[in-house]
Amino acid sequence: MRKNNMTIQQLFEEGIKVLEEGNIQNPMLDTQLLLSYALDVDKVYIYTHRDRIIEGETVDNFLSLLNKRKTGYPLQYILGDQExxxxxxxxxxxxxxxxxxxxxxxxxxxxxxxxxxxxxxxxxxxxxxxxxxxxxxxxxxxxxxxxxxxxxxxxxxxxxxxxxxxxxxxxxxxxxxxxxxxxxxxxxxxxxxxxxxxxxxxxxxxxxxxxxxxxxxxxxxxxxxxxxxxxxxxxxxxxxxxxxxxxxxxxxxxxxxxxxxxxxxxxxxxxxxxxxxxxxxxxxxxxxxxxxxxxxxxx
Ligand SMILES: C[S@@+](CC[C@H](N)C(=O)[O-])C[C@H]1O[C@@H](n2cnc3c(N)ncnc32)[C@H](O)[C@@H]1O
The missing domain is CATH 3.40.50.150 (Vaccinia Virus protein VP39)
Structure with a gap:
């Protein structure tokens, strides 16, 4: 089902909640990384643009990444790289x-x-x-x-x-x-x-x-x-x-x-x-x- 538009702040809170439910070790950091990946912005942007409204399609995409990560699917496999x-x-x-x-x-x-x-x-x-x-x-x-x-x-x-x-x-x-x-x-x-x-x-x-x-x-x-x-x-x-x-x-x-x-x-x-x-x-x-x-x- 297509999600409504949400602000970056709302997405951030949602991310932490979902990953906590999946007992993921660093819910805050992972949310930050997944959100910046989904929005194609750097990590700082997430904090400096909390009120920006994100449209439904990108919201859906972010939520499906979150649900994948919630099962334990490695963050690096989603992001595609590792330092x-x-x-x-x-x-x-x-x-x-x-x-x-x-x-x-x-x-x-x-x-x-x-x-x-x-x-x-x-x-x-x-x-x-x-x-x-x-x-x-x-x-x-x-x-x-x-x-x-x-x-x-x-x-x-x-x-x-x-x-x-x-x-x-x-x-x-x-x-x-x-x-x-x-x-x-x-x-x-x-x-x-x-x-x-x-x-x-x-x-x-x-x-x-x-x-x-x-x-x-x-x-x-x-x-x-x-x-x-x-x-x-x-x-x-x-x-x-x-x-x-x-x-x-x-x-x-x-x-x-x-x-x-x-x-x-x-x-x-x-x-x-x-x-x-x-x-x-x-x-x-x-x-x-x-x-x-x-x-x-x-x-
Ligand atoms: C612990 S991983 C290390 C990967 C990498 N060197 C690293 O440190 O991130 C072990 C690697 O050995 C490979 N491997 C397993 N059996 C092997 C074999 N018989 N001959 C050669 N490589 C093998 C696996 O495919 C895997 O990529």
Whole structure:
């Protein structure tokens, strides 16, 4: 049914009410963002034009966005983008929304590269496993101008969105996006390629925990991006086992981890001879969030 005209103030109040009914975490902020999206204005405009009358068709459009969001449908899927490392990434259904937590790993890798003369002076090869939107791949490429990045994802949707983001950021010349399972597309390149750094934010949620997550994640984000097997560690095991074949001597392997997976990761890395100097870093919330290990070949 076609709604009547309403003022911005009335729409704002309606938005907060609807999102509160849906137990959405930040009803005020989400309303502000959805309203500015629906009206195609910036956020400040909402506050400075409260008495402006909005006509029925736009009101309808805003209310249908609100009702979608009320079910837990991710705000970023509606708005179509998400900021990460100061860059703007297109996102959409089928692709994990980049998380601020993941900046911990990216910032750490950038630090490692900048602190090592060997990495700093030459062109370096980086492999990212699990591209998603391209958050890690493209921010490393953006901030490390001497990096050549290969990035693999098994998901067609992620592959497509990452392609759009690569183009948008103008990074095509230094980024190669590959579709497939873990190291397989690298093997298929049929080159003797080795990497200075292998990095991954793999799926790491234990299968049975997925349904307990907030509905934005459990209902709408791709299971393929979340499910790390029975104990959440399946992908870490596979990547740790596969990496030695592709890491250069004195290379680095880095992962994002779940807040309670630090000791598991340390153990898994210690099981493989050649990984050393294993260190864990916490995120801004004080939770263990990333692990980095050095790789040194003994022969
Ligand atoms: C947690 S998401 C990380 C996405 C992105 N790197 C980020 O940090 O926002 C994990 C990604 O791994 C991909 N993935 C899952 N299984 C895979 C596999 N066997 N080989 C390659 N990628 C895989 C998923 O499609 C998903 O995009």
């Amino acid at each position: 990460f490392m100061g860059l703007n990434f297109k996102v959409g259904e089928g692709v994990l929304v980049p998380r601020p937590d993941t900046e911990t790993l990216v910032e750490w890798i950038i630090e490692v590269v900048k602190s090592k003369e060997k990495f700093n002076k030459n062109t370096i090869n980086i492999l990212d496993i699990g591209t998603g939107s391209g958050a890690i791949t493209l921010s490393l490429a953006y901030y490390l101008e001497n990096a050549r990045i290969y990035s693999v994802d098994i998901s067609e949707k992620a592959h497509k969105i990452a392609k759009v983001n690569t183009k948008k950021l103008g990074l095509e010349s230094r980024v190669t996006l590959l579709k497939g399972n873990l190291f397989e597309p690298i093997k298929e390149l049929n080159k003797d390629i080795k990497f200075d750094i292998i990095v991954s934010n793999p799926p790491y949620i234990p299968s049975d925990d997925i349904d307990t997550l907030q509905k934005e994640v459990s209902k709408y984000e791709p299971r393929l991006a979340l499910d790390g097997g029975a104990d959440g560690l399946d992908f870490y095991r596979k990547i740790i086992l596969g990496s030695p074949e592709y890491l250069k001597n004195k290379g680095v392997l880095g992962f994002e981890i779940g807040y309670n997976q630090g000791s598991d990761l340390k153990r898994l890395l210690e099981e493989i001879e050649g990984f050393n100097n294993i260190r864990i870093r916490k995120d801004l919330a004080g939770k263990e969030r990333a692990v980095i290990a050095n790789w040194e070949k003994s022969n």
